[in-house]
Amino acid sequence: MSLFEDIPVDVGIIYEGERIRGREMQVELGGPREEYKFELVQAKELDEIEDEKVTIIGNDLPDIPEGTNVPFGMIIEVGGVEVEKDLEGVIERRLHEYVNFIEGFMHLNQRYDIQMRISKKSYQKGFNSFKIFAKVLFRLYKSEMTFIEKMQITFITDPEKVKEMYPETLEIYEARDAKARGMSDDDVDVFYGCSLCQSFAPTHLCVITPQRYANCGAISWFDGKATAKVDPKGPIFEIPKGALIDGLTGEYEGVNRIIREKSLGEIERVQLYTGFGYPHTSCGCFEACAFYIPEVDGYGVVHRNYREKTVNGLDFVTISDLTAGGRQVDGFHGLSIEYMRSPKFMQADGGWDRFVWMPEDIIERIKDYMPPEIIPKIATEKNVSSLDDLKTWLREKNHPIVNTWKPEEEKKPKPVAQQQVMQQQMPMAGFTVPSLELPASMVPMVGLPQGVNVKIILKNVKIKAEKVIIRAEKE
């Protein structure tokens, strides 16, 4: 008998990557419209757990109006002789995989950022209670992570209760993250790799080091260590660092070898502390994105919960699309908030001296780990709303980036460099028309000098042109 014969929908790896759009969803649990949401795994003593007990605080699925979203909390308590605190983060992160195995169930992000959707179709097929959801999770966890002997799950949809528990969960995540602070990548011989997101981004592999936390912000070096020990055949494994190639960029022979192997030759080299050259790849689960702003030769950062447009006029979703997919895109870099606390944070690009803009709430979260002198020089959404404002702000505050500007860079933006970056952001299939002279009327619009030959690349033209890229062939 199949493990899921009594479950009204299919469960299997083929459903991973399934997307459920707003009009198809029965209900959204958490998500960007809800301030309070979390998923949390807690290791407990065996006698503290009533195996396969399900508790629902608030409404079960039939009592949530169709097409709406609700605050959501999920606490999974696990026990077993081999279960230890350091495994909590990884067991929690496996939810991303297991929930996505369920037909018509989508899970995005992690920890306090979760967004889950159940489709109308699966709901109508009978997947209509958290009790069924729990049944699937009990079976998947116990068959895949065999060191888990007992587990119980509490689902919370009562808004007041989710809100009440939220600060407590943040403290638990913070205590996990704090553990590796103070350790250095130079002190260990082994890093950890995670290939969990390869179902979404087949060439992506996270390299988790003491000073470069996983992109999703959910797995630390300690979590990797504990998991590789109890689940050696799982998606988290040891990466012997091997010889150091370059300490500034963070390039190691052993890391490159594993990356080549796991990306099937697609990615050849990875440098851990830079957003240019051979940057760490980004799947799509990153907590935040660093994005290069050519007009000021600096970086901005935007996180997943920032809803407005950033200083360059793009929002998180657009920047995230340009970054994700397991690619190495110069100047667009997925990362975790915890990595921003690392002394090696983007050190090859100039570290904090290269950062010019970010939402105020990120600064609030990490300011104790930033050089104090740079904090008042980085602009936020409260100080500037355009690139011109940003330039003025940086000059007024004497931001270190200003000293690197050449006089001609100060006078005019760098449209050519920007166009080149934009071209690298979209290596999807398209077609290229022969080189042509840009009509004189369009020249001022793209900021190119008169008489420059350009190439126009139209994307996705079978349906419609979603992007038009105008690239200078020579200045």
Ligand code: SF4
């Ligand atoms: S973002 Fe990285 S560490 Fe996190 S689950 Fe995906 S591959 Fe693993």
